[in-house]
Amino acid sequence: MLHLLLLSLLFEDDSLLFITLEEHWLSPALDSATFSNIAFQLLVNGSNPPSFPAHLRDLGPLRLQNMTANNIRKQVVSHVTVPAALDSPESFTLANNQLAATISNNTDRFAAFAGLPMAQPEAAAAELERCVKELGFVGALVETHLANGTYYDGAAFYPFWAKAQELDVPIYLHPTLPNVGNVTNIGAGIYAPASPQDFSLFTAADLGIVAWGWHQDAGLHFLRLYSGGVFAQFPKLKIVLGHMGEMVPYMLERADAFLSPKNTSRLSLKETWAQNAWVTTAGFFSLNPMGTMLRNTAVDRIMYSVDYPFGNSVNGSMFMAELKTSGLVTESEWEMIAYKNAQKLLKIQ
Numbered sequence: 001m002l003h004l005l006l007l008s009l010l011f012e013d014d015s016l017l018f019i020t021l022e023e024h025w026l027s028p029a030l031d032s033a034t035f036s037n038i039a040f041q042l043l044v045n046g047s048n049p050p051s052f053p054a055h056l057r058d059l060g061p062l063r064l065q066n067m068t069a070n071n072i073r074k075q076v077v078s079h080v081t082v083p084a085a086l087d088s089p090e091s092f093t094l095a096n097n098q099l100a101a102t103i104s105n106n107t108d109r110f111a112a113f114a115g116l117p118m119a120q121p122e123a124a125a126a127e128l129e130r131c132v133k134e135l136g137f138v139g140a141l142v143e144t145h146l147a148n149g150t151y152y153d154g155a156a157f158y159p160f161w162a163k164a165q166e167l168d169v170p171i172y173l174h175p176t177l178p179n180v181g182n183v184t185n186i187g188a189g190i191y192a193p194a195s196p197q198d199f200s201l202f203t204a205a206d207l208g209i210v211a212w213g214w215h216q217d218a219g220l221h222f223l224r225l226y227s228g229g230v231f232a233q234f235p236k237l238k239i240v241l242g243h244m245g246e247m248v249p250y251m252l253e254r255a256d257a258f259l260s261p262k263n264t265s266r267l268s269l270k271e272t273w274a275q276n277a278w279v280t281t282a283g284f285f286s287l288n289p290m291g292t293m294l295r296n297t298a299v300d301r302i303m304y305s306v307d308y309p310f311g312n313s314v315n316g317s318m319f320m321a322e323l324k325t326s327g328l329v330t331e332s333e334w335e336m337i338a339y340k341n342a343q344k345l346l347k348i349q
């Protein structure tokens with residue numbers, strides 16, 4: 001109860017302030033493809049109540065009530081991670097249409113990021129364009145690599161990056177599920193225990209996903225895009241990294257020292273970070289990574305997000321309340337993080 005009192009004091013006008021950007025939903029079109037993945041099942045079963053799938057599938061009362069109770073005015077909704085569909089343009093078309101239709105009666109509370117068939121970069125570019133121009137989506141949230149481990153720094157993906165730059169919409173690089181064998185092959189997988197009594201497969205899934213693997217993997221992808229010259233080729237790209245920047249802020253100076261070319265015609269990693277990257281707090285509700293990030297990332301690039309329904313919106317509100325009185329940001333910087341940066345990046349109200 002104390003935290004509710006604190007929140008009501010901090011968010012005095014009781015208004016719906018926040019805009020959040022990493023908020024997931026499960027489309028009927030991709031339901032079985034998502035839940036058939038054992039790593040996904042382990043993630044869901046290991047740390048969530050039985051009601052979790054219902055929250056993930058809902059874009060109505062359950063979610064709206066949760067948003068309202070936690071000062072969230074608008075969620076930018078995206079599909080939950082589904083590596084199996086990356087080479088199925090038809091599935092994503094269906095899912096994007098379902099998302100657009102479901103939120104069409106409620107555009108003051110919801111906006112959308114497209115899901116894209118990244119295994120077919122030209123089809124992904126076309127679907128991005130359709131979603132932005134015809135469905136009014138504000139960008140895309142994509143799996144950070146293909147099912148076979150391919151990242152998007154190769155020339156095959158240039159048509160996709162060219163389209164994102166041309167449309168001037170952000171691409172949110174979201175972690176994707178690890179190769180299942182690395183979670184479940186006891187004694188062999190990089191996240192699996194050496195033997196069954198050491199730790200459970202739920203813990204293995206957490207190591208590979210939310211507790212570590214996801215984040216280093218998505219951070220690596222940003223460094224690969226930089227190293228592969230994607231930002232040199234498409235200097236106006238807007239990349240969003242969730243989860244407090246997917247470890248990049250913590251590593252930025254060291255990675256910059258090794259990866260930035262001596263060739264001065266290309267921007268350094270730190271310059272690229274300043275020019276092409278935005279970050280969200282999704283699911284990370286601690287001032288420690290936030291403090292690190294505020295020291296090397298411009299405050300107009302940092303945006304609040306919950307990671308609903310995986311992240312807990314109450315913990316998110318508590319974090320934003322803590323941030324407000326932490327001395328790390330001014331009142332107007334706090335408002336930028338809470339919603340103004342998102343309005344500007346996504347061109348929404």
Ligand SMILES: *[C@@H]1O[C@H](CO)[C@@H](O)[C@H](O)[C@H]1NC(C)=O
Pocket residue numbers: 038041042045
């Ligand atoms: C997760 O829970 C569902 C529903 O209870 C069950 O069908 C599935 O087998 C479980 N999977 C794992 C890997 O625990």
Ligand SMILES: *[C@@H]1O[C@H](CO)[C@@H](O)[C@H](O)[C@H]1NC(C)=O
Pocket residue numbers: 059060061102105106
């Ligand atoms: C919009 O439609 C969805 C799904 O049909 C429903 O759950 C939701 O309550 C509706 N929202 C409003 C504001 O009418």
Ligand SMILES: *[C@@H]1O[C@H](CO)[C@@H](O)[C@H](O)[C@H]1NC(C)=O
Pocket residue numbers: 055066069070308309310311312313314
């Ligand atoms: C929704 O919000 C309530 C409190 O407002 C919280 O306890 C609950 O865990 C949230 N549910 C989900 C699925 O995030």
Ligand SMILES: *[C@@H]1O[C@H](CO)[C@@H](O)[C@H](O)[C@H]1NC(C)=O
Pocket residue numbers: 087119120146148150
């Ligand atoms: C990975 O998958 C993509 C899409 O199916 C394919 O184009 C590519 O050749 C594959 N790469 C490897 C190394 O197998």
Ligand SMILES: *[C@@H]1O[C@H](CO)[C@@H](O)[C@H](O)[C@H]1NC(C)=O
Pocket residue numbers: 148149179180181182185188189190
């Ligand atoms: C771990 O994943 C890689 C692909 O990312 C795969 O080649 C390898 O076989 C996997 N290891 C196990 C033990 O399944």
Ligand SMILES: *[C@@H]1O[C@H](CO)[C@@H](O)[C@H](O)[C@H]1NC(C)=O
Pocket residue numbers: 229232263264265266
């Ligand atoms: C410097 O980098 C640019 C852009 O990547 C490249 O076109 C050029 O060839 C490089 N010059 C040298 C001397 O390496």
Ligand SMILES: *[C@@H]1O[C@H](CO)[C@@H](O)[C@H](O)[C@H]1NC(C)=O
Pocket residue numbers: 310311312315
């Ligand atoms: C929310 O915060 C509580 C108390 O710090 C913690 O026990 C819980 O794990 C947090 N939940 C999430 C989903 O972060």
